[in-house]
Amino acid sequence: MGAPFSKISEVTRFLTRLSCDRLILAGDIVDGWQLKLIDDKWTVRQSAFFSAIMKMKEAFDTEVVYVTGNHDDFLDYITPCQLFNISFINEYIIEEEGKRYVVIHGHAFDSVTSGFRWISKFGDVAYNFLLKFNNIWNKAREKSGKEKYSFSKAIKHGVKKAVNLISGFESDLANFAHSKKCDGIICGHIHHPEDKILKNGIRYMNCGDWVESLTGLVEDESGEWRILRYSDLVEG
Ligand SMILES: [Mn+2]
Structure with a gap:
Protein backbone atom coordinates (compact mmCIF):
# COMPACT_ATOMS: atom_id res chain seq x y z
CA MET A 1 0.00 0.00 0.00
CA GLY A 2 1.37 3.34 -1.01
CA ALA A 3 3.59 1.98 -3.77
CA PRO A 4 2.33 3.31 -7.12
CA PHE A 5 2.38 -0.05 -8.92
CA SER A 6 1.09 -2.38 -6.24
CA LYS A 7 -1.76 -4.64 -7.32
CA ILE A 8 -3.99 -3.91 -4.38
CA SER A 9 -7.31 -4.81 -6.02
CA GLU A 10 -5.84 -8.16 -7.08
CA VAL A 11 -4.55 -9.04 -3.62
CA THR A 12 -7.92 -8.07 -2.14
CA ARG A 13 -9.74 -10.31 -4.63
CA LEU A 37 7.80 10.28 -0.74
CA ILE A 38 4.60 10.89 -2.66
CA ASP A 39 2.21 11.72 0.19
CA ASP A 40 -0.27 9.19 -1.11
CA LYS A 41 -3.81 9.42 0.19
CA TRP A 42 -5.52 6.50 1.86
CA THR A 43 -7.80 5.19 -0.85
CA VAL A 44 -11.00 3.13 -1.01
CA ARG A 45 -8.97 0.23 -2.41
CA GLN A 46 -6.62 0.31 0.59
CA SER A 47 -9.61 0.21 2.94
CA ALA A 48 -11.04 -2.70 0.93
CA PHE A 49 -7.84 -4.68 1.51
CA PHE A 50 -8.09 -4.29 5.26
CA SER A 51 -11.81 -4.99 5.31
CA ALA A 52 -11.16 -8.25 3.37
CA ILE A 53 -8.80 -9.29 6.18
CA MET A 54 -11.30 -8.27 8.86
CA LYS A 55 -14.08 -10.22 7.10
CA MET A 56 -11.79 -13.25 6.98
CA LYS A 57 -11.24 -12.94 10.73
CA GLU A 58 -14.98 -12.75 11.36
CA ALA A 59 -16.02 -15.51 8.96
CA PHE A 60 -13.31 -18.10 9.64
CA ASP A 61 -11.82 -16.90 12.92
CA THR A 62 -8.55 -16.48 11.02
CA GLU A 63 -5.51 -15.65 13.10
CA VAL A 64 -3.68 -12.75 11.44
CA VAL A 65 0.07 -12.23 11.84
CA TYR A 66 1.87 -9.23 10.36
CA VAL A 67 5.61 -9.78 10.01
CA THR A 68 7.31 -6.44 9.44
CA GLY A 69 9.54 -5.68 6.47
CA ASN A 70 11.89 -2.88 5.46
CA HIS A 71 9.23 -0.67 3.87
CA ASP A 72 7.04 -0.86 6.95
CA ASP A 73 9.95 -0.61 9.39
CA PHE A 74 8.16 2.30 11.09
CA LEU A 75 6.25 -0.50 12.84
CA ASP A 76 9.49 -1.70 14.44
CA TYR A 77 8.95 0.95 17.12
CA ILE A 78 5.93 -0.94 18.40
CA THR A 79 6.67 -4.61 17.66
CA PRO A 80 5.99 -7.10 19.08
CA CYS A 81 2.41 -6.10 19.88
CA GLN A 82 -1.25 -6.89 19.32
CA LEU A 83 -3.37 -4.27 17.55
CA PHE A 84 -6.88 -4.78 16.11
CA ASN A 85 -6.44 -8.43 17.10
CA ILE A 86 -3.47 -8.70 14.71
CA SER A 87 0.00 -9.74 15.94
CA PHE A 88 2.75 -7.43 14.73
CA ILE A 89 6.08 -9.19 14.96
CA ASN A 90 9.54 -9.32 13.31
CA GLU A 91 9.83 -13.07 13.23
CA TYR A 92 7.28 -15.82 13.47
CA ILE A 93 7.60 -19.58 13.95
CA ILE A 94 5.08 -21.99 12.40
CA GLU A 95 4.91 -25.47 13.92
CA GLU A 96 2.68 -27.77 11.90
CA GLU A 97 2.67 -31.49 11.11
CA GLY A 98 6.00 -31.99 12.89
CA LYS A 99 7.73 -29.27 10.85
CA ARG A 100 9.09 -25.95 12.01
CA TYR A 101 9.30 -22.95 9.70
CA VAL A 102 10.58 -19.51 10.53
CA VAL A 103 8.85 -16.59 8.79
CA ILE A 104 10.74 -13.35 8.34
CA HIS A 105 10.53 -10.67 5.68
CA GLY A 106 14.19 -11.24 4.74
CA HIS A 107 15.61 -7.72 4.47
CA ALA A 108 17.95 -8.27 7.42
CA PHE A 109 19.85 -10.75 5.20
CA ASP A 110 20.03 -8.46 2.19
CA SER A 111 23.28 -6.56 2.66
CA VAL A 112 22.08 -3.87 0.24
CA THR A 113 19.00 -2.90 2.25
CA SER A 114 20.28 -3.54 5.76
CA GLY A 115 23.76 -2.09 5.34
CA PHE A 116 23.20 0.79 2.99
CA ARG A 117 19.69 2.04 3.43
CA TRP A 118 20.17 5.11 1.22
CA ILE A 119 21.37 3.00 -1.73
CA SER A 120 18.31 0.86 -1.30
CA LYS A 121 16.07 3.93 -1.23
CA PHE A 122 17.67 5.11 -4.43
CA GLY A 123 16.99 1.66 -5.86
CA ASP A 124 13.38 2.04 -4.86
CA VAL A 125 13.00 5.32 -6.75
CA ALA A 126 14.77 3.77 -9.73
CA TYR A 127 12.51 0.72 -9.59
CA ASN A 128 9.35 2.84 -9.68
CA PHE A 129 10.76 4.90 -12.50
CA LEU A 130 11.44 1.69 -14.46
CA LEU A 131 7.89 0.49 -13.90
CA LYS A 132 6.55 3.78 -15.17
CA PHE A 133 8.83 3.62 -18.19
CA ASN A 134 7.81 -0.01 -18.77
CA ASN A 135 4.12 1.02 -18.86
CA ILE A 136 4.76 3.70 -21.47
CA TRP A 137 6.96 1.31 -23.44
CA ASN A 138 4.29 -1.39 -23.38
CA LYS A 139 1.56 0.99 -24.52
CA ALA A 140 3.68 1.71 -27.56
CA ARG A 141 4.31 -2.01 -28.08
CA GLU A 142 0.60 -2.81 -27.74
CA LYS A 143 -0.21 -0.25 -30.41
CA SER A 144 2.16 -1.94 -32.80
CA GLY A 145 0.77 -5.37 -31.83
CA LYS A 146 3.84 -6.55 -29.95
CA GLU A 147 3.85 -8.68 -26.81
CA LYS A 148 4.19 -6.99 -23.39
CA TYR A 149 7.66 -6.89 -21.92
CA SER A 150 8.50 -6.80 -18.22
CA PHE A 151 11.56 -4.60 -18.31
CA SER A 152 11.74 -4.05 -14.56
CA LYS A 153 11.27 -7.75 -13.86
CA ALA A 154 14.20 -8.57 -16.08
CA ILE A 155 16.35 -5.92 -14.45
CA LYS A 156 15.23 -6.68 -10.95
CA HIS A 157 15.85 -10.35 -11.44
CA GLY A 158 19.34 -9.50 -12.59
CA VAL A 159 19.96 -7.09 -9.72
CA LYS A 160 18.64 -9.45 -7.10
CA LYS A 161 20.72 -12.24 -8.58
CA ALA A 162 23.73 -10.02 -8.05
CA VAL A 163 22.62 -9.28 -4.50
CA ASN A 164 22.35 -13.03 -3.94
CA LEU A 165 25.88 -13.52 -5.18
CA ILE A 166 27.30 -10.71 -3.08
CA SER A 167 25.58 -11.37 0.20
CA GLY A 168 24.73 -15.03 -0.10
CA PHE A 169 21.15 -14.10 0.79
CA GLU A 170 19.68 -17.57 0.50
CA SER A 171 22.56 -19.34 2.15
CA ASP A 172 22.47 -16.90 5.09
CA LEU A 173 18.76 -17.58 5.39
CA ALA A 174 19.41 -21.32 5.41
CA ASN A 175 21.98 -20.86 8.20
CA PHE A 176 19.50 -18.74 10.12
CA ALA A 177 16.77 -21.38 9.82
CA HIS A 178 19.26 -24.04 10.89
CA SER A 179 20.26 -22.01 13.95
CA LYS A 180 16.56 -21.70 14.85
CA LYS A 181 16.25 -25.50 14.59
CA CYS A 182 13.76 -25.04 11.76
CA ASP A 183 13.11 -27.23 8.73
CA GLY A 184 12.54 -24.27 6.52
CA ILE A 185 12.43 -20.55 6.04
CA ILE A 186 9.61 -18.47 4.59
CA CYS A 187 10.29 -14.95 3.41
CA GLY A 188 9.51 -12.29 0.83
CA HIS A 189 11.54 -9.17 0.11
CA ILE A 190 13.31 -10.12 -3.14
CA HIS A 191 10.04 -10.20 -5.16
CA HIS A 192 10.75 -13.61 -6.59
CA PRO A 193 8.51 -16.59 -5.70
CA GLU A 194 10.53 -19.69 -4.96
CA ASP A 195 10.27 -23.10 -3.34
CA LYS A 196 13.48 -25.08 -3.13
CA ILE A 197 15.76 -27.06 -0.85
CA LEU A 198 18.99 -25.41 0.29
CA LYS A 199 21.95 -26.71 2.28
CA ASN A 200 21.31 -28.85 5.37
CA GLY A 201 18.02 -29.79 3.71
CA ILE A 202 16.51 -26.42 4.64
CA ARG A 203 13.44 -25.62 2.57
CA TYR A 204 13.47 -22.08 1.24
CA MET A 205 10.13 -20.60 0.29
CA ASN A 206 9.59 -17.09 -0.99
CA CYS A 207 6.03 -15.82 -1.33
CA GLY A 208 6.81 -13.43 -4.19
CA ASP A 209 4.99 -10.11 -4.30
CA TRP A 210 1.88 -8.13 -5.26
CA VAL A 211 3.63 -5.86 -7.69
CA GLU A 212 4.56 -8.30 -10.44
CA SER A 213 4.46 -11.99 -9.51
CA LEU A 214 1.02 -11.85 -7.76
CA THR A 215 1.68 -14.92 -5.64
CA GLY A 216 1.32 -16.27 -2.14
CA LEU A 217 2.27 -19.43 -0.27
CA VAL A 218 -0.40 -21.77 1.02
CA GLU A 219 -0.26 -24.74 3.34
CA ASP A 220 -3.06 -27.28 2.98
CA GLU A 221 -4.58 -29.49 5.70
CA SER A 222 -1.91 -32.16 5.23
CA GLY A 223 0.94 -29.70 5.75
CA GLU A 224 1.87 -29.44 2.06
CA TRP A 225 3.14 -26.04 0.99
CA ARG A 226 2.92 -24.56 -2.48
CA ILE A 227 3.05 -21.31 -4.38
CA LEU A 228 -0.45 -20.12 -5.27
CA ARG A 229 -0.77 -17.66 -8.14
CA TYR A 230 -3.47 -15.04 -8.53
CA SER A 231 -4.20 -16.45 -11.98
CA ASP A 232 -4.74 -19.98 -10.51
CA LEU A 233 -7.30 -18.75 -8.04
CA VAL A 234 -9.09 -15.91 -9.76
CA GLU A 235 -8.79 -16.54 -13.47
CA GLY A 236 -8.28 -20.32 -13.41
MN1 LIG B 1 11.43 -5.73 1.43
Whole structure:
Protein backbone atom coordinates (compact mmCIF):
# COMPACT_ATOMS: atom_id res chain seq x y z
CA MET A 1 0.00 0.00 0.00
CA GLY A 2 1.37 3.34 -1.01
CA ALA A 3 3.59 1.98 -3.77
CA PRO A 4 2.33 3.31 -7.12
CA PHE A 5 2.38 -0.05 -8.92
CA SER A 6 1.09 -2.38 -6.24
CA LYS A 7 -1.76 -4.64 -7.32
CA ILE A 8 -3.99 -3.91 -4.38
CA SER A 9 -7.31 -4.81 -6.02
CA GLU A 10 -5.84 -8.16 -7.08
CA VAL A 11 -4.55 -9.04 -3.62
CA THR A 12 -7.92 -8.07 -2.14
CA ARG A 13 -9.74 -10.31 -4.63
CA PHE A 14 -7.26 -13.11 -3.88
CA LEU A 15 -7.97 -12.85 -0.14
CA THR A 16 -11.74 -12.89 -0.61
CA ARG A 17 -11.39 -16.22 -2.47
CA LEU A 18 -9.47 -17.83 0.39
CA SER A 19 -10.43 -19.24 3.74
CA CYS A 20 -7.69 -20.09 6.18
CA ASP A 21 -6.97 -20.68 9.85
CA ARG A 22 -3.99 -18.37 9.78
CA LEU A 23 -2.98 -15.53 7.50
CA ILE A 24 0.62 -14.36 7.64
CA LEU A 25 1.50 -11.11 5.92
CA ALA A 26 5.22 -11.38 5.24
CA GLY A 27 6.16 -7.71 5.38
CA ASP A 28 6.22 -4.63 3.16
CA ILE A 29 2.43 -4.42 3.32
CA VAL A 30 2.37 -0.69 3.93
CA ASP A 31 5.05 1.20 2.09
CA GLY A 32 6.10 3.84 4.59
CA TRP A 33 8.87 5.06 2.28
CA GLN A 34 6.48 5.69 -0.60
CA LEU A 35 3.82 7.21 1.63
CA LYS A 36 6.47 9.68 2.76
CA LEU A 37 7.80 10.28 -0.74
CA ILE A 38 4.60 10.89 -2.66
CA ASP A 39 2.21 11.72 0.19
CA ASP A 40 -0.27 9.19 -1.11
CA LYS A 41 -3.81 9.42 0.19
CA TRP A 42 -5.52 6.50 1.86
CA THR A 43 -7.80 5.19 -0.85
CA VAL A 44 -11.00 3.13 -1.01
CA ARG A 45 -8.97 0.23 -2.41
CA GLN A 46 -6.62 0.31 0.59
CA SER A 47 -9.61 0.21 2.94
CA ALA A 48 -11.04 -2.70 0.93
CA PHE A 49 -7.84 -4.68 1.51
CA PHE A 50 -8.09 -4.29 5.26
CA SER A 51 -11.81 -4.99 5.31
CA ALA A 52 -11.16 -8.25 3.37
CA ILE A 53 -8.80 -9.29 6.18
CA MET A 54 -11.30 -8.27 8.86
CA LYS A 55 -14.08 -10.22 7.10
CA MET A 56 -11.79 -13.25 6.98
CA LYS A 57 -11.24 -12.94 10.73
CA GLU A 58 -14.98 -12.75 11.36
CA ALA A 59 -16.02 -15.51 8.96
CA PHE A 60 -13.31 -18.10 9.64
CA ASP A 61 -11.82 -16.90 12.92
CA THR A 62 -8.55 -16.48 11.02
CA GLU A 63 -5.51 -15.65 13.10
CA VAL A 64 -3.68 -12.75 11.44
CA VAL A 65 0.07 -12.23 11.84
CA TYR A 66 1.87 -9.23 10.36
CA VAL A 67 5.61 -9.78 10.01
CA THR A 68 7.31 -6.44 9.44
CA GLY A 69 9.54 -5.68 6.47
CA ASN A 70 11.89 -2.88 5.46
CA HIS A 71 9.23 -0.67 3.87
CA ASP A 72 7.04 -0.86 6.95
CA ASP A 73 9.95 -0.61 9.39
CA PHE A 74 8.16 2.30 11.09
CA LEU A 75 6.25 -0.50 12.84
CA ASP A 76 9.49 -1.70 14.44
CA TYR A 77 8.95 0.95 17.12
CA ILE A 78 5.93 -0.94 18.40
CA THR A 79 6.67 -4.61 17.66
CA PRO A 80 5.99 -7.10 19.08
CA CYS A 81 2.41 -6.10 19.88
CA GLN A 82 -1.25 -6.89 19.32
CA LEU A 83 -3.37 -4.27 17.55
CA PHE A 84 -6.88 -4.78 16.11
CA ASN A 85 -6.44 -8.43 17.10
CA ILE A 86 -3.47 -8.70 14.71
CA SER A 87 0.00 -9.74 15.94
CA PHE A 88 2.75 -7.43 14.73
CA ILE A 89 6.08 -9.19 14.96
CA ASN A 90 9.54 -9.32 13.31
CA GLU A 91 9.83 -13.07 13.23
CA TYR A 92 7.28 -15.82 13.47
CA ILE A 93 7.60 -19.58 13.95
CA ILE A 94 5.08 -21.99 12.40
CA GLU A 95 4.91 -25.47 13.92
CA GLU A 96 2.68 -27.77 11.90
CA GLU A 97 2.67 -31.49 11.11
CA GLY A 98 6.00 -31.99 12.89
CA LYS A 99 7.73 -29.27 10.85
CA ARG A 100 9.09 -25.95 12.01
CA TYR A 101 9.30 -22.95 9.70
CA VAL A 102 10.58 -19.51 10.53
CA VAL A 103 8.85 -16.59 8.79
CA ILE A 104 10.74 -13.35 8.34
CA HIS A 105 10.53 -10.67 5.68
CA GLY A 106 14.19 -11.24 4.74
CA HIS A 107 15.61 -7.72 4.47
CA ALA A 108 17.95 -8.27 7.42
CA PHE A 109 19.85 -10.75 5.20
CA ASP A 110 20.03 -8.46 2.19
CA SER A 111 23.28 -6.56 2.66
CA VAL A 112 22.08 -3.87 0.24
CA THR A 113 19.00 -2.90 2.25
CA SER A 114 20.28 -3.54 5.76
CA GLY A 115 23.76 -2.09 5.34
CA PHE A 116 23.20 0.79 2.99
CA ARG A 117 19.69 2.04 3.43
CA TRP A 118 20.17 5.11 1.22
CA ILE A 119 21.37 3.00 -1.73
CA SER A 120 18.31 0.86 -1.30
CA LYS A 121 16.07 3.93 -1.23
CA PHE A 122 17.67 5.11 -4.43
CA GLY A 123 16.99 1.66 -5.86
CA ASP A 124 13.38 2.04 -4.86
CA VAL A 125 13.00 5.32 -6.75
CA ALA A 126 14.77 3.77 -9.73
CA TYR A 127 12.51 0.72 -9.59
CA ASN A 128 9.35 2.84 -9.68
CA PHE A 129 10.76 4.90 -12.50
CA LEU A 130 11.44 1.69 -14.46
CA LEU A 131 7.89 0.49 -13.90
CA LYS A 132 6.55 3.78 -15.17
CA PHE A 133 8.83 3.62 -18.19
CA ASN A 134 7.81 -0.01 -18.77
CA ASN A 135 4.12 1.02 -18.86
CA ILE A 136 4.76 3.70 -21.47
CA TRP A 137 6.96 1.31 -23.44
CA ASN A 138 4.29 -1.39 -23.38
CA LYS A 139 1.56 0.99 -24.52
CA ALA A 140 3.68 1.71 -27.56
CA ARG A 141 4.31 -2.01 -28.08
CA GLU A 142 0.60 -2.81 -27.74
CA LYS A 143 -0.21 -0.25 -30.41
CA SER A 144 2.16 -1.94 -32.80
CA GLY A 145 0.77 -5.37 -31.83
CA LYS A 146 3.84 -6.55 -29.95
CA GLU A 147 3.85 -8.68 -26.81
CA LYS A 148 4.19 -6.99 -23.39
CA TYR A 149 7.66 -6.89 -21.92
CA SER A 150 8.50 -6.80 -18.22
CA PHE A 151 11.56 -4.60 -18.31
CA SER A 152 11.74 -4.05 -14.56
CA LYS A 153 11.27 -7.75 -13.86
CA ALA A 154 14.20 -8.57 -16.08
CA ILE A 155 16.35 -5.92 -14.45
CA LYS A 156 15.23 -6.68 -10.95
CA HIS A 157 15.85 -10.35 -11.44
CA GLY A 158 19.34 -9.50 -12.59
CA VAL A 159 19.96 -7.09 -9.72
CA LYS A 160 18.64 -9.45 -7.10
CA LYS A 161 20.72 -12.24 -8.58
CA ALA A 162 23.73 -10.02 -8.05
CA VAL A 163 22.62 -9.28 -4.50
CA ASN A 164 22.35 -13.03 -3.94
CA LEU A 165 25.88 -13.52 -5.18
CA ILE A 166 27.30 -10.71 -3.08
CA SER A 167 25.58 -11.37 0.20
CA GLY A 168 24.73 -15.03 -0.10
CA PHE A 169 21.15 -14.10 0.79
CA GLU A 170 19.68 -17.57 0.50
CA SER A 171 22.56 -19.34 2.15
CA ASP A 172 22.47 -16.90 5.09
CA LEU A 173 18.76 -17.58 5.39
CA ALA A 174 19.41 -21.32 5.41
CA ASN A 175 21.98 -20.86 8.20
CA PHE A 176 19.50 -18.74 10.12
CA ALA A 177 16.77 -21.38 9.82
CA HIS A 178 19.26 -24.04 10.89
CA SER A 179 20.26 -22.01 13.95
CA LYS A 180 16.56 -21.70 14.85
CA LYS A 181 16.25 -25.50 14.59
CA CYS A 182 13.76 -25.04 11.76
CA ASP A 183 13.11 -27.23 8.73
CA GLY A 184 12.54 -24.27 6.52
CA ILE A 185 12.43 -20.55 6.04
CA ILE A 186 9.61 -18.47 4.59
CA CYS A 187 10.29 -14.95 3.41
CA GLY A 188 9.51 -12.29 0.83
CA HIS A 189 11.54 -9.17 0.11
CA ILE A 190 13.31 -10.12 -3.14
CA HIS A 191 10.04 -10.20 -5.16
CA HIS A 192 10.75 -13.61 -6.59
CA PRO A 193 8.51 -16.59 -5.70
CA GLU A 194 10.53 -19.69 -4.96
CA ASP A 195 10.27 -23.10 -3.34
CA LYS A 196 13.48 -25.08 -3.13
CA ILE A 197 15.76 -27.06 -0.85
CA LEU A 198 18.99 -25.41 0.29
CA LYS A 199 21.95 -26.71 2.28
CA ASN A 200 21.31 -28.85 5.37
CA GLY A 201 18.02 -29.79 3.71
CA ILE A 202 16.51 -26.42 4.64
CA ARG A 203 13.44 -25.62 2.57
CA TYR A 204 13.47 -22.08 1.24
CA MET A 205 10.13 -20.60 0.29
CA ASN A 206 9.59 -17.09 -0.99
CA CYS A 207 6.03 -15.82 -1.33
CA GLY A 208 6.81 -13.43 -4.19
CA ASP A 209 4.99 -10.11 -4.30
CA TRP A 210 1.88 -8.13 -5.26
CA VAL A 211 3.63 -5.86 -7.69
CA GLU A 212 4.56 -8.30 -10.44
CA SER A 213 4.46 -11.99 -9.51
CA LEU A 214 1.02 -11.85 -7.76
CA THR A 215 1.68 -14.92 -5.64
CA GLY A 216 1.32 -16.27 -2.14
CA LEU A 217 2.27 -19.43 -0.27
CA VAL A 218 -0.40 -21.77 1.02
CA GLU A 219 -0.26 -24.74 3.34
CA ASP A 220 -3.06 -27.28 2.98
CA GLU A 221 -4.58 -29.49 5.70
CA SER A 222 -1.91 -32.16 5.23
CA GLY A 223 0.94 -29.70 5.75
CA GLU A 224 1.87 -29.44 2.06
CA TRP A 225 3.14 -26.04 0.99
CA ARG A 226 2.92 -24.56 -2.48
CA ILE A 227 3.05 -21.31 -4.38
CA LEU A 228 -0.45 -20.12 -5.27
CA ARG A 229 -0.77 -17.66 -8.14
CA TYR A 230 -3.47 -15.04 -8.53
CA SER A 231 -4.20 -16.45 -11.98
CA ASP A 232 -4.74 -19.98 -10.51
CA LEU A 233 -7.30 -18.75 -8.04
CA VAL A 234 -9.09 -15.91 -9.76
CA GLU A 235 -8.79 -16.54 -13.47
CA GLY A 236 -8.28 -20.32 -13.41
MN1 LIG B 1 11.43 -5.73 1.43
